[in-house]
Amino acid sequence: MTIFQVTLKNCAFYAHHGVFEQEKALGQRFFVDVVMDVEAGDALGSDDIEQTVHYGLVYELVEKIMTGSRRNLIETLANDVALGLTAWSPMIRRVEVAIRKPSAPIAGILDYVEVRVEHRN
Structure with missing residues (x-):
């Protein structure tokens, strides 16, 4: 079995x-990375997107999930x-x-908070 990797970055x-209420009311930008190990099947030989x-x-x-129902935790979202x-x-x-939250409500200086979740089939 051949596995290849597909990545959507940032x-x-x-x-x-x-x-927090301010996050719920105002919203903010989130950044998402997705790394998938994909079973190749016939894709590499057939050159067929299907x-x-x-x-x-x-x-x-990912967009539908990210912009759909509101969640409290980015852990749940990921x-x-x-x-x-x-x-x-x-x-x-x-x-x-991986989901990054650059405007995390933390009293400190940081680029972002990031959560990573991994699942296997």
Whole structure:
């Protein structure tokens, strides 16, 4: 069995996730990385997009989850993205989702808070 990796890096979404009222009301930008180990099947030989994981559709699914229902925790959000992707395609053998929150309400200087979740099929 051949496995290849597909990565979507630094996808940006505006959403209203967070525990605090200000986060819920104002929203903020979130950045998402998705790394998928994909079972190759016939894709590498056939050169047919129907035989692989279409990363444009992956982006659309991530966007739907990120901008859909509001969550308090980015941990829950990352888990929902990972579960959504593995449920969507059995070709995805492993997925790692990282979500970065650059405007985390922390009294300190930092670039962002990041959470990573990994699921395997």
